[in-house]
Amino acid sequence: MDDAIRENIQSMGPWLTEIRRDFHMYPELGNREFRTSKKIQEILKDLGISVTVYPDSTCVIGLIKGGKEGKTVAIRADMDALPILEKNDTPYRSKNEGIMHACGHDVHVAVLLGVARYFAENRDSLKGNIKLLFQPAEESTGGAEKLIELGCLKNPDVDAVIGLHVSTAHRTGTVALKEGTMNAASDDVFITVRGKSSHGAYPQLGTDAITVSAQIVTALQTVVSREISPLDSAVLTFGVIRGGTASNIIADKVELIGTLRTVDQGTREKAKERIEKMAKGIAEGMGATAEIAFHKGYDMLVNDPDITAVIKAAAKEVIGEENISQKEQISLGVEDFGYFAKAVKGAFYYLGCGNPDKGICAPGHNEYFDVDEDCLPIGVMMQVNTALKLLE
Secondary structure, three states: OOHHHHHHHHOOHHHHHHHHHHHHHOOOOOOOOHHHHHHHHHHHHHOOOEEEOOOOOOOEEEEEEOOEEEEEEEEEEEOOOEOOOOOOOOOOOOOOOOOEOOOOHHHHHHHHHHHHHHHHHOHHHOEEEEEEEEEOOOOOOOHHHHHHHHOOOOOOOOOEEEEEEEEEEEEOOOEEEOOEEEEOEEEEEEEEEEOEOEEOOOHHHOEOHHHHHHHHHHHHHHHHHHHOOOOOOEEEEEEEEEEOOOOOEEOOEEEEEEEEEEOOHHHHHHHHHHHHHHHHHHHHHOOOEEEEEEEEOOOOEEEOHHHHHHHHHHHHHHHOHHHEEEOOOOEOOOOOHHHHHHHOEEEEEEEEEEEHHHOEOOOOOOOOOOOOOOHHHHHHHHHHHHHHHHOO
């Protein structure tokens, strides 16, 4: 990596920290990132960057046109926070009670603003264009899909897209890469079991929807354990059971809500088919009925091998090959960057932000999550160097 670029970005350290802490103190939930969006727009405009916003969306799209014609690379940062009460005792602790940047999206925004600053100051020598995608609602409604529908990858057409996510599982100064499938697909599962109410002392006069539901939940675990190859990956979890009104009344209705995670489209469809067939069959066999509905969640995140190779080459120059690790396992967690990687060639990676020596090791979505802010300039260097290589 060019020494002048490295020095330029390293000098941004205090500025990046100040920005990150500001966003951390004022976190906002998905599709409500009003202050966050306004602040991003102000910074981009101060940098002389063209800004696009869409009606009824908090997203911000920045475009930096280079002094020379070339390709267009998009870089994405998600902006939303989580409904978690922060328990860290820091000067930049969340001021919005019950809301916290517990997944590092404040870091993602700060890093992308650092990328914006670098390219804005060096646009004359830039061959091609840089598109900055500040995306809402990654944690909730899948803001990436909506952003694509609104046209964020058009005018000019994007040739490649990259993204990163901070991780305390990896020490600051390292990155983790994975070619191919990186994150699972998700589907919400809704099952309504209908029986017949009666007095709890006379169960023979009714059909107990709770008992039927218990059988369904237990039996459906075999969809993963006995109908999907052990070499494949899938998870079926029911997190909500609602039913019944009193201890002595046979419940006539129970609602089950769960999540299905898969890493193969064929497995995804097979699992849904078996869940529906088994639930209905068990209910019918016990004198009840079951209604099943699936709500499509996120698609799988599949990293393009060519883009992943470019990220690896950039990382070698920024942090050295010895600080690059390969993720062997697919995460059953979801990541809506997958929509971008499906629409155009793209790849996503993890930026180390953990530091046990500083007590920074709490995982994401935890009330004690924090980051080693030394990761900020490293993230900017990674994104800048990768983008430059993609524009070559």
